[in-house]
Amino acid sequence: MKLLVxxxxxxxxxxxxxxxxxxxxxxxxxxxxxRMNRFDEFALEExxxxxxxxxxxxxxxxxxVSVGPPRASLALKKAMAMGADEGIHILIDHDRYMxxxxxASLIAAYAKDKAYDMVLAGVMAEDDMHCxxxxxxxxxxxxxxxxxxxxxxxxxxxxxxxxxREIESGRRECLRLNLPAVLTIQSGINTPGYPSLSxxxxxxxxxxxxxxxxxxxxxxxxxELVSLAYPEPSSKGLFINGTQxxxxxxxxxxxxxKSFI
Amino acid sequence: MKAQIVVxxxxxxxxxxxxxxxxxxxxxxxxxxxxxxVSILILGNTVEAMxxxxxERTGSHVTGVEGEQFEFYNGEACKAAAIEVLETFDPSxxxxxHTATGFDLAPRLAFYLNAxxxxxxxxxxxxxxxxxxxxxxxxxxxxxxxxxATAKTVLTIxxxxxxxxxxxxxxxxxxxxxxxxxxxxxxxxxxxxxxxKGKLNLGDADVIISAGRGIRNPENLHLLEELAKIFPKSVLxxxxxxxxxxxxxYQHQIGITGQTVSPRLYIACGISxxxxxxxxxxxxxxxxxxxxxxxxxxxxxxxxxxxxxxxxFIPILLxxxxxxxxxx
Numbered sequence: 001m002k003l004l005v006x007x008x009x010x011x012x013x014x015x016x017x018x019x020x021x022x023x024x025x026x027x028x029x030x031x032x033x034x035r036m037n038r039f040d041e042f043a044l045e046e047x048x049x050x051x052x053x054x055x056x057x058x059x060x061x062x063x064x065v066s067v068g069p070p071r072a073s074l075a076l077k078k079a080m081a082m083g084a085d086e087g088i089h090i091l092i093d094h095d096r097y098m099x100x101x102x103x104a105s106l107i108a109a110y111a112k113d114k115a116y117d118m119v120l121a122g123v124m125a126e127d128d129m130h131c132x133x134x135x136x137x138x139x140x141x142x143x144x145x146x147x148x149x150x151x152x153x154x155x156x157x158x159x160x161x162x163x164x165r166e167i168e169s170g171r172r173e174c175l176r177l178n179l180p181a182v183l184t185i186q187s188g189i190n191t192p193g194y195p196s197l198s199x200x201x202x203x204x205x206x207x208x209x210x211x212x213x214x215x216x217x218x219x220x221x222x223x224e225l226v227s228l229a230y231p232e233p234s235s236k237g238l239f240i241n242g243t244q245x246x247x248x249x250x251x252x253x254x255x256x257x258k259s260f261i
Numbered sequence: 262m263k264a265q266i267v268v269x270x271x272x273x274x275x276x277x278x279x280x281x282x283x284x285x286x287x288x289x290x291x292x293x294x295x296x297x298x299v300s301i302l303i304l305g306n307t308v309e310a311m312x313x314x315x316x317e318r319t320g321s322h323v324t325g326v327e328g329e330q331f332e333f334y335n336g337e338a339c340k341a342a343a344i345e346v347l348e349t350f351d352p353s354x355x356x357x358x359h360t361a362t363g364f365d366l367a368p369r370l371a372f373y374l375n376a377x378x379x380x381x382x383x384x385x386x387x388x389x390x391x392x393x394x395x396x397x398x399x400x401x402x403x404x405x406x407x408x409x410a411t412a413k414t415v416l417t418i419x420x421x422x423x424x425x426x427x428x429x430x431x432x433x434x435x436x437x438x439x440x441x442x443x444x445x446x447x448x449x450x451x452x453x454x455x456x457x458k459g460k461l462n463l464g465d466a467d468v469i470i471s472a473g474r475g476i477r478n479p480e481n482l483h484l485l486e487e488l489a490k491i492f493p494k495s496v497l498x499x500x501x502x503x504x505x506x507x508x509x510x511y512q513h514q515i516g517i518t519g520q521t522v523s524p525r526l527y528i529a530c531g532i533s534x535x536x537x538x539x540x541x542x543x544x545x546x547x548x549x550x551x552x553x554x555x556x557x558x559x560x561x562x563x564x565x566x567x568x569x570x571x572x573x574f575i576p577i578l579l580x581x582x583x584x585x586x587x588x589x
Binding site: 011013014016017019026100101126127128131132136140143146147164165166167168170171172173178181186220222223224225226227228229230231232236237238239244248251252255256260261 | 364372377379393396397399410446491502507517519520549554556560561562568
């Protein structure tokens with residue numbers, strides 16, 4: 001089996017983010033502030049579990065692909081350290097917002113003649129939070145697609161896959177898809193492991209395959225990001241100040257006034 | 262009947278979901294701004310009763326598409342049937358709730374229609390006649406203004422961002438039911454599995470104390486449990502991230518793919534405030550946020566914001582509560 005896992009390098013949303021002067025994207029001041037999209041870590045781990053599960057098939061390979069500027073190669077190194085066999089970097093020459101349709105078009109253009117049996121991606125990217133790339137790849141490649149996948153099992157000698165997708169209130173939709181297929185993986189499906197030392201060493205020495213995005217078919221223009229803005233601070237919100245004890249006392253007074261205690 | 266905005270209704274067990282009426286509020290607002298007409302599309306095994314209900318409540322035209330293939334949601338089957346209807350209506354905007362169904366279907370339709378696709382829309386903005394859609398990025402820390410660059414646009418509407426549509430129109434609306442042709446699909450939806458973990462009805466609680474990844478260590482959950490004891494009828498809630506880490510069961514999850522709650526008091530502990538979570542709790546009467554990150558977007562919806570490390574703050578709060586109850 002040939003598996004392709006889409007990984008995105010995203011800025012760490014837990015740090016302070018500043019918008020660039022043009023208002024078009026965030027300021028990218030240091031490399032350390034980027035990491036692999038957590039949802040893609042679940043997707044990669046699921047690919048590793050599939051490979052372990054069908055270990056009798058010695059041909060199973062996992063490729064990780066990332067669309068991004070030069071720094072995105074670090075996400076591919078991480079994917080290889082986690083256990084991916086190859087890293088493919090679709091290199092773009094700018095460090096701005098990419099629409100999900102553009103990203104999906106580039107990945108699909110790369111994947112279309114590679115005969116992958118399965119394409120896995122995180123259900124969404126933590127930065128733009130669109131939930132779209134996997135479905136667009138499926139549409140372009142004309143593969144069936146299941147989103148928000150929380151369980152999967154390959155059946156019928158590798159010709160089909162049985163999946164459960166997470167829907168509202170903890171319920172699950174059970175589907176069967178013909179392979180090849182695209183799965184977008186929901187967080188919580190597995191517990192992503194730490195890279196093993198041997199994989200870290202292998203990843204360090206292994207070359208990443210780099211493809212210039214300009215050489216792939218440019219997609220047609222769809223929606224555009226006009227600008228980014230800081231959300232208006234809540235008009236009703238009150239920051240409680242003081243020492244920890246003063247804050248605690250103030251909070252208790254409020255809870256008492258509102259008859260909660 | 263021409264309609265320039267089509268809302269795709271979501272339903273389960275012969276019941277229209279409240280998020281459908283929220284998407285309709287969005288569509289009505291968009292229609293009013295642009296002078297466009299709204300109609301509704303509903304796909305299902307038997308939809309006539311629901312279609313009538315939608316028509317009466319909205320005064321709009323409702324197209325119902327029936328077929329056994331819609332007993333459970335199937336992206337391929339719904340796409341095939343929806344595009345047949347959409348091709349005759351030729352709408353500029355197609356809207357649906359941002360749910361596991363909505364975000365599955367929206368890009369399938371957008372791709373076929375060569376349409377722009379903007380998900381989890383929270384706000385409409387009019388820039389001198391150009392319509393823009395506002396959505397959150399980076400866990401809600403930033404807002405993005407999106408502009409469609411195509412004739413058609415597919416939108417998913419963030420649950421909780423618009424109130425449910427409440428109108429009793431003069432017009433009774435109209436209903437047209439058609440039968441869908443069965444098309445070959447490469448995926449079959451077989452059944453729905455109900456939640457395995459015992460159902461916990463968070464909606465009954467007066468007070469919800471919620472844990473996010475920011476509590477940092479599952480051992481800190483006992484602090485939240487102690488805090489919950491201060492309040493009668495309280496329960497622990499959770500962000501999806503904390504459930505994924507195994508700190509709390511998914512029956513505690515609030516937000517998209519979890520439960521929607523509106524208690525009298527909601528205390529968010531170590532929750533960053535991603536829209537997926539906010540959409541499930543923004544209806545709470547009073548919201549208190551406790552987070553170490555002063556930029557956390559939970560503070561944009563909180564009535565009271567406390568920038569503190571909860572590992573040290575909650576013990577002091579509990580201690581002060583003892584003094585408080587002893588003196589009152």
